[in-house]
Amino acid sequence: MLYLVGLGLADEKDVTVRGLEIIKNAERVYLESYTAVLLVEKEVLESFYGREVIIADREMVESSSDDILADADKVDVAFLVVGDPYGFVLPPTLHTYTERSTNSEPKLMDGRATTHTDLVLRARELSIPTRSIPNASILTSIGTTGLQLYNFGQTVSMVFFLDNWKPASFYDRIAENVKIGLHTLVLLDIKVKEQSLENMARGRKIYEPPRYMSVAQCAQQMIEVEEEIKQEGVYGRESLAVGVARVGSENEKIVAGTLEELCEADLGAPLHSLVLLGRRTHDLERDFLLEFAVDREKFRSVWARDYEGKQ
Amino acid sequence: MLYLVGLGLADEKDVTVRGLEIIKNAERVYLESYTAVLLVEKEVLESFYGREVIIADREMVESSSDDILADADKVDVAFLVVGDPYGFVLPPTLHTYTERSTNSEPKLMDGRATTHTDLVLRARELSIPTRSIPNASILTSIGTTGLQLYNFGQTVSMVFFLDNWKPASFYDRIAENVKIGLHTLVLLDIKVKEQSLENMARGRKIYEPPRYMSVAQCAQQMIEVEEEIKQEGVYGRESLAVGVARVGSENEKIVAGTLEELCEADLGAPLHSLVLLGRRTHDLERDFLLEFAVDREKFRSVWARDYEGKQ
Numbered sequence: 001m002l003y004l005v006g007l008g009l010a011d012e013k014d015v016t017v018r019g020l021e022i023i024k025n026a027e028r029v030y031l032e033s034y035t036a037v038l039l040v041e042k043e044v045l046e047s048f049y050g051r052e053v054i055i056a057d058r059e060m061v062e063s064s065s066d067d068i069l070a071d072a073d074k075v076d077v078a079f080l081v082v083g084d085p086y087g088f089v090l091p092p093t094l095h096t097y098t099e100r101s102t103n104s105e106p107k108l109m110d111g112r113a114t115t116h117t118d119l120v121l122r123a124r125e126l127s128i129p130t131r132s133i134p135n136a137s138i139l140t141s142i143g144t145t146g147l148q149l150y151n152f153g154q155t156v157s158m159v160f161f162l163d164n165w166k167p168a169s170f171y172d173r174i175a176e177n178v179k180i181g182l183h184t185l186v187l188l189d190i191k192v193k194e195q196s197l198e199n200m201a202r203g204r205k206i207y208e209p210p211r212y213m214s215v216a217q218c219a220q221q222m223i224e225v226e227e228e229i230k231q232e233g234v235y236g237r238e239s240l241a242v243g244v245a246r247v248g249s250e251n252e253k254i255v256a257g258t259l260e261e262l263c264e265a266d267l268g269a270p271l272h273s274l275v276l277l278g279r280r281t282h283d284l285e286r287d288f289l290l291e292f293a294v295d296r297e298k299f300r301s302v303w304a305r306d307y308e309g310k311q
Numbered sequence: 312m313l314y315l316v317g318l319g320l321a322d323e324k325d326v327t328v329r330g331l332e333i334i335k336n337a338e339r340v341y342l343e344s345y346t347a348v349l350l351v352e353k354e355v356l357e358s359f360y361g362r363e364v365i366i367a368d369r370e371m372v373e374s375s376s377d378d379i380l381a382d383a384d385k386v387d388v389a390f391l392v393v394g395d396p397y398g399f400v401l402p403p404t405l406h407t408y409t410e411r412s413t414n415s416e417p418k419l420m421d422g423r424a425t426t427h428t429d430l431v432l433r434a435r436e437l438s439i440p441t442r443s444i445p446n447a448s449i450l451t452s453i454g455t456t457g458l459q460l461y462n463f464g465q466t467v468s469m470v471f472f473l474d475n476w477k478p479a480s481f482y483d484r485i486a487e488n489v490k491i492g493l494h495t496l497v498l499l500d501i502k503v504k505e506q507s508l509e510n511m512a513r514g515r516k517i518y519e520p521p522r523y524m525s526v527a528q529c530a531q532q533m534i535e536v537e538e539e540i541k542q543e544g545v546y547g548r549e550s551l552a553v554g555v556a557r558v559g560s561e562n563e564k565i566v567a568g569t570l571e572e573l574c575e576a577d578l579g580a581p582l583h584s585l586v587l588l589g590r591r592t593h594d595l596e597r598d599f600l601l602e603f604a605v606d607r608e609k610f611r612s613v614w615a616r617d618y619e620g621k622q
Binding site for chain 2: 006008009012013014015016017018020021083084085086087117118120121124131132133134135136137139140141142143144146148149150151152153154155156157176180182247248250284287288291
C-alpha cells in the first residue's frame with residue numbers, strides 16, 4: 001500500500017495518531033520536501049518517529065517515482081506531505097528560473113497537487129493500492145483569523161517577482177472573487193533547493209539558501225501589480241487584508257490592516273499567508289479581527305466605509 | 312486555556328498527537344455534537360482518551376458557554392470539534408422547524424462557524440487564552456477525488472427540503488462559481504437531536520432519530536431547484552458531479568457521474584458530500600475520476616463535450 005500521510009502545519013506532533021502508526025510500520029518513509037516545509041527539521045521527525053526519513057525532492061518524485069513505489073504492492077510505503085496530502089500549503093516551486101526566462105505565466109497545474117495525483121495514478125497503473133491520511137491545511141486553518149470559510153472564493157498563489165518577470169494571473173482570479181464579494185487566500189512562494197542560473201547552466205548542484213515570501217512582500221507585490229501593471233481597481237492601498245504566520249503553531253501570529261499597512265508588517269519567521277477581504281462580511285469577522293489590527297481605528301473606519309453591510 | 316481541538320473526519324485515531332496530549336491533560340473535555348459527527352460513538356472516544364467526554368449540544372454551547380469556560384483562566388479545557396475547529400464539516404443544524412416555518416432562507420452565519428467564533432470571543436472577554444489545534448476538514452480532504460483545490464469556488468450547504476420550505480440560496484452561489492468555471496463543494500445537512508414540531512410545541516424533550524442527507528437526495532434536490540424553481544440553466548441533468556462518503560476513512564467511497572446518475576447512487580453510510588464540477592478542469596482530474604465513474608463511456612463523452620479545454 002502507498003500511504004500519503006498529511007503531517008499538518010507546524011511540527012512533529014501535528015501528525016495524526018493513525019498517520020504516526022502508519023509511519024512507524026511502513027517499510028520506507030519519504031518526506032516530500034519541495035512544496036512546503038514544517039517548522040522543524042528532518043532530524044526532529046526522525047527522532048520522533050524512531051525511523052529514517054528519506055527526503056524526496058522534486059526530481060525524485062517526478063523522475064524516480066517507480067523507486068518510491070518499488071514493492072509497494074507487497075509492503076507499505078509512507079509518503080509524507082506537509083499539510084494535507086491533497087491540499088496545497090504553498091504555491092508550487094516548479095517555476096524555476098529556466099521556466100521563468102520564457103516569461104510565461106506560472107503553470108500551477110504542474111505544481112504540487114498534480115505531483116501527488118501523478119504519484120497515485122502511477123500507483124494505480126502498477127496495481128498498488130493507495131490511501132490518503134488527511135490532515136490540516138492552510139486552506140481551512142486560515143479560519144483561525146475568524147474569517148468564515150464559506151466566504152472564501154478560489155485560492156491563488158503569489159510567486160517571487162523578478163525584474164523582468166512579474167506574473168499577474170493571480171490578479172484576474174482575485175478580480176473574480178472580489179466581484180462576487182468573496183475573500184481570497186493568497187499562498188506565498190517558497191524557494192527550496194533552487195539553483196542560480198549560473199550554477200544551473202554549469203550543471204553544478206549548488207543550491208541557494210531557502211527563501212520564504214513574507215506577508216509584507218506579498219502586499220507590496222499586490223500593490224505593484226494594481227498600480228503599475230493592471231490598474232483595474234480590483235483592490236487598493238486601503239483594501240483590508242489579514243496576514244498570518246506559523247498557523248497552527250504555538251507562536252502563530254495574525255495581523256490585520258490595509259494592504260498599505262501590511263507592506264510594513266513584520267510577522268517574523270515563515271511560513272506566511274495573506275487573505276484579501278471581500279466585501280461580503282459579517283460583523284463577527286470584524287469583531288474577531290479587531291484584536292489583530294495594526295491600527296484599530298483605521299481598521300474600524302475602513303470596514304465601516306467599504307465592507308459593512310455590503311453584499 | 313481553552314483549546315479548540317480538531318478531531319479530523321473518521322474515527323478516534325484521526326486526532327493529532329498534540330491534540331491527544333491536550334485531551335489527556337485537560338481538566339474537562341467537551342465534544343461539540345450538533346454540527347458534525349465522527350463515524351464512531353462517544354464511548355469509543357472515551358475509551359481511547361481514557362477520559363470522560365461531556366457532550367456539548369447546541370443548547371449548551373449557545374446558552375451555557377460560561378459553564379464550558381468556567382475556570383479556564385486557571386485550568387485547561389478542551390473543546391473537541393469534528394473536522395477542523397474553524398472549518399465546517401457539515402451545514403449548520405440551526406434551521407429548526409420553528410425557524411423554517413417562517414419560510415426564510417437558512418442563516419448560515421448562525422451556524423457552526425459562528426458558534427465557535429462566539430465561544431472564542433466570549434473567552435477573550437473573560438481573559439481566557441485560546442488555542443486552536445487544526446485538523447483535516449472536508450474542505451481540503453475533498454481533494455481525495457483528484458479534483459484540484461484551487462479550482463474550487465465558494466462552498467455551499469444543502470438542507471433537507473420540506474414540502475413548503477425549499478431554500479434555494481445555494482443555487483445563486485453555485486451560479487457564481489459556474490460563471491467563472493469553478494467547482495462547488497456542497498455540504499449536506501444532518502439532523503441530530505431535533506424535535507418534531509409537536510414535541511417542540513408541547514415542550515417535550517423527545518428527539519427524532521438522527522438523519523443524514525445522502526448524495527442521491529442532494530442531487531435530486533439540486534435538479535428539483537433547477538427544473539421547478541429557478542430554471543436559469545446553471546446546471547442540468549447531464550452536469551458532472553462527484554459524490555463522496557466517509558472521506559478519510561478506510562471505506563471511503565467516491566462516485567462520479569452526471570447529476571441524474573447520482574440521483575440513483577447509493578454510497579452507503581454517512582457522511583456524504585457532493586461536488587458539482589466547473590468547466591475549468593484539467594485532464595488529470597478526468598483521468599483520476601474515471602475510475603469512479605458510474606458509466607465511464609458516458610462520463611468521458613460528457614466531459615469531452617462540456618468540460619474539456621473550456622476555461
